[in-house]
Amino acid sequence: MQVCLAASLSAGAVVHDVAETGPFLECALRWCRTGDPAELERLVRSPYSGIDRDVGAAYATLAARTGALLDAIEAGRLALPAPDRDAALTFARRARRVALLASELEDEPLRDAMYEIFELPRAARAKPAPAVPTAEIELTDPIEPEPPGPVRARSRHFSASALNAYAECERKWFYRYACAAVEDRGSAASAYGTAFHSALEDFHGEFPRPDPAQERAMRDRIVHYVNWAFERNRDGFETPVAFELQVRRAQRTAQRYVDWLLAEGKRAPFTVVGREVPANLQLGDQEFVGFIDRLDRDDRSGDVGIVDYKTGSIATQPSEYREKIRAFRDFQLPFYYWAQTGEGRRVARLALIPLKDARLDVKPVVLEVDAAVTADLERARTRMIELSADLASGRERAFAVTSDPEACTFCAYAAACADRPPAPPERFAR
Ligand code: SF4
Numbered sequence: 001m002q003v004c005l006a007a008s009l010s011a012g013a014v015v016h017d018v019a020e021t022g023p024f025l026e027c028a029l030r031w032c033r034t035g036d037p038a039e040l041e042r043l044v045r046s047p048y049s050g051i052d053r054d055v056g057a058a059y060a061t062l063a064a065r066t067g068a069l070l071d072a073i074e075a076g077r078l079a080l081p082a083p084d085r086d087a088a089l090t091f092a093r094r095a096r097r098v099a100l101l102a103s104e105l106e107d108e109p110l111r112d113a114m115y116e117i118f119e120l121p122r123a124a125r126a127k128p129a130p131a132v133p134t135a136e137i138e139l140t141d142p143i144e145p146e147p148p149g150p151v152r153a154r155s156r157h158f159s160a161s162a163l164n165a166y167a168e169c170e171r172k173w174f175y176r177y178a179c180a181a182v183e184d185r186g187s188a189a190s191a192y193g194t195a196f197h198s199a200l201e202d203f204h205g206e207f208p209r210p211d212p213a214q215e216r217a218m219r220d221r222i223v224h225y226v227n228w229a230f231e232r233n234r235d236g237f238e239t240p241v242a243f244e245l246q247v248r249r250a251q252r253t254a255q256r257y258v259d260w261l262l263a264e265g266k267r268a269p270f271t272v273v274g275r276e277v278p279a280n281l282q283l284g285d286q287e288f289v290g291f292i293d294r295l296d297r298d299d300r301s302g303d304v305g306i307v308d309y310k311t312g313s314i315a316t317q318p319s320e321y322r323e324k325i326r327a328f329r330d331f332q333l334p335f336y337y338w339a340q341t342g343e344g345r346r347v348a349r350l351a352l353i354p355l356k357d358a359r360l361d362v363k364p365v366v367l368e369v370d371a372a373v374t375a376d377l378e379r380a381r382t383r384m385i386e387l388s389a390d391l392a393s394g395r396e397r398a399f400a401v402t403s404d405p406e407a408c409t410f411c412a413y414a415a416a417c418a419d420r421p422p423a424p425p426e427r428f429a430r
Contacts, residue, residue, distance in 0.1 A: 032102035191236020210265030279339035303348035
């Protein structure tokens with residue numbers, strides 16, 4: 001197959017300096033066209049935003065929580081020296097102006113307008129265009145698609161997280177567990193979760209039983225454990241400012257966690273009998289592995305409670321979480337339940353402890369294991385056996401993408417996933 005490319009630009013024509021400012025412009029263009037807040041966060045971190053790098057990163061981190069970056073800047077949500085505040089406000093004003101123009105202009109005139117509005121370097125505009133080849137170019141023949149073949153998980157072991165990933169998006173499971181398509185380098189959110197889990201593991205090593213007489217010591221020591229755990233995970237945060245903001249958030253949440261521990265210990269005395277407990281279980285022909293964040297023993301009945309710390313978004317009501325189990329969208333606590341039952345323990349409670357929002361009291365989502373919940377857990381177990389056997393069989397299949405665009409928001413494979421659903425409409429007006 002051959003094609004002939006005719007020169008469309010004469011030599012010496014004036015074009016934008018794509019190598020220098022192109023990524024910034026394209027990012028701004030995508031933000032204008034899609035409203036994707038991730039693009040705006042990239043913009044604010046760019047040197048062309050005019051904002052200091054650490055300040056931009058701090059606002060991007062804040063926006064990941066509040067969802068409205070420009071509003072946050074305009075409300076002066078970060079206490080900054082006057083020059084930094086002015087630079088941020090200038091950026092917000094320019095971004096809003098560009099967003100307004102986006103509804104009226106095509107891409108190329110919009111790029112031109114962005115050069116003016118963001119005051120991008122003038123010298124870059126006068127750079128001559130690279131020479132455009134005029135010779136014929138011979139293209140290779142298209143490659144035939146490979147015939148479909150069996151797909152198996154790379155690991156011999158299954159986990160509840162792997163099945164949760166499959167339930168959320170089959171394609172994500174394929175990328176992560178079958179072909180390791182890209183390295184998931186983790187995010188500040190995952191670093192926050194790792195550090196917080198680690199802090200609580202250490203804390204309960206020293207304080208297995210909430211005791212009002214030790215309240216002062218509990219509050220002081222948890223500060224130390226949080227600081228130390230975050231220090232060990234410092235590399236997971238992009239900037240010193242982001243690190244500092246997350247440590248402060250964790251410290252506020254940790255004090256609320258102590259509030260809850262003391263109240264719960266008074267209501268129903270308990271002792272922490274396990275931290276990061278290995279959970280190994282054979283389901284059908286498949287081996288499952290995992291770790292349970294915390295095991296409690298009720299001091300009155302001797303029953304066991306399984307506790308999972310959650311630093312991301314979770315169900316807010318027990319009924320909501322139970323519905324996820326019934327719909328086979330969450331296998332984590334069912335897996336832990338069967339792992340502990342298999343060890344001969346009587347599990348009476350399953351609890352998720354939300355540790356995401358430092359502004360809210362800690363209110364666990366608790367499932368008391370009665371006959372009806374046990375029936376749901378039985379069904380979940382049967383489904384885990386079916387699913388894992390199916391995924392281990394290596395049969396040919398198409399891994400469907402999710403229909404829920406929210407699932408794609410922080411997906412590490414989004415760049416590779418051409419079939420993903422369109423991003424949801426923006427929820428905040430610009
Ligand atoms: S980007 Fe969305 S559809 Fe694609 S793998 Fe990730 S979650 Fe699934």
